[in-house]
Amino acid sequence: MARRTIMGVYTEANGAASAIEGLQKAGFAGHEYEVLTGAPYPEGAFGEPHSKHRLYFFPIIGACCGFAVALLLTSATQIAYPMVQGGKPILSVPPMLVIMYEGTMLGAILFTVLGIIFESRLPASLPAVYDRRISEGYVGVVVTAPEERLGRAIDALKQANPDVIHDERVRSPR
């Protein structure tokens, strides 16, 4: 079943919120539409469903990996080249802690950044229809749905008085 993308562009957040309400009434599910804005709005400002994420797992996994690598590195290098200093044990724990701490934090940071990119669904291509004015304060409502249901989506978008409706089939400048 062919799917097509359309986008209603609104000058104000209220218009976009009305469009989303219309789409929900017309039976469109959350994954069939999305709101595009040039700035962060409070979650749920457009009546969109709250999105769930697992970002908080990433730093924990990263920290564990970083700790393990640093532990391996510090202990293995000391065992590989055993050098007795001042009659102390070969494995010197306090300095190992310094490097293990840095390794843990580095792992946590790297995985957090990976997590942010992954959970943001990036890298991604722009939608089939896009309007550059979104970065100037306009709000876009993108609907991707089977062709036969798009008529209802266009009606819902039109009822909220859009500035323009872009259609994937009618290519307009992005």
Add this chain to the structure above:
Amino acid sequence: MRERKVLSDSLINDELLRFPLHTPTWFWFAAGFLGLFILAFISAIGIMVVFGLGVTGLNKPVMWGWMITNFVFWVGISHAGVMISAILRLSQAEWRRPVTRAAEVLTVFSLATAALFPLIHTGRPWRAILWVFPYDFARGIWPSVRSPLIWDPSAIFTYLTGSTLFVYVALLPDLAVARDRTTGWRHAFYSALALGFRGTPRQWKLQTIAGILLSALILPVFVSVHSIVSWDFAVALVPVWHGTVFAPYFVIGAVHSGVSAVATMMAVLRWVFRLENYITPDHFDALGRLLVTVGTAWLYFFFLDVVFALFSQEAEEVIVMQQRLFEWPWNFLTVMLLVTAYVIPVPLWLSRRVRRSITAMFFTSLLVNVGMWTERYWIIVPGLMKKYDFSYSWDQFTPSLIEITLVVGSFAIVFFGLLLFAKIFPIIPIFEQKEGQIFAEEIEVGRARVPAVIRE
């Protein structure tokens, strides 16, 4: 915050992308001017590599001079950037909006510059890899993790990587704006970097969480880095170096010089890029208040360090402290660093008029960093100049032209980095400004109307 200007999204885009998308003539002159100093910096390294460290003022026993002083100074400057940004993000301080990115970028460039100095100080920088990274499977010789000179690179690498990624993640939405307003190769460049960011509620939500989460992760790293830099000194047996107070003393000194550097930089940004709508006297007022607290805490640790040295009543400690306080030129430097880093600026910052004067804040914050550079020199060199057990020589330290060039060149590298960044990317976060406009509200308190911020 009493001042809030109502700005449209397109005006914010226009003003904050003006410099990245249009090149004024002065940019080429500024880049060329700074480029000359960078060329001199590279030449100085070349001379040092060809002729050896003998071309510097280093000698036996003063083996750490201006290069290590400069290293500590730039690591210190790098601290305020992310600290300010992280604390302001975590506390959701409204005045963070125009400050964060410039502070983070200052961190990246000053830290990268700082990292150069221990490398070139080795005299054979390409060999540093043998001393730092555990890779030498053939010889079976590994770096000793007991050495603070191994802790340093691990801490700096973590901090530099973390800070750079922090800048990049927060830059994603602005790269998308730049992508939407450009054509040709610029469009391709910004598109590639923006990774297809399009501003869905999910992406914005993660962007907000990312700022807080990365701040929380970077703050402990920030504290560890300058603590570890201080241990380069504190774990040595050189008198006046091996103090238990060194770690917090270095960290607070770093914050003092770094926050001052941010104030200086904000003034320059406002003047050069005409950012009056974004960087207001309110921001300098807030920075000034912060500096009064930080400066006073630094003074407390400064005296604590002196008292700790004298309290031990060890002959070596007393001799070096006597030299610092009563012998020329160290007595002059003691007075100079106290006057420039505290006595002049901090009492002035108690005045609201001074805090809100951008010119006054520029000069007073600049003065702090004159004092803080001197303080690092004052900490490092005198302790090395005396004869102790197991050291059989003593000498004075006079910087050579090579070291002077390297220090001046390091400033040029940081300024050039900041200029180049501002030329390519918006130096003030565009999306944060827009968010500030969305969340802005005016409320009535009695008969007064005051600006307020809506919070989730």
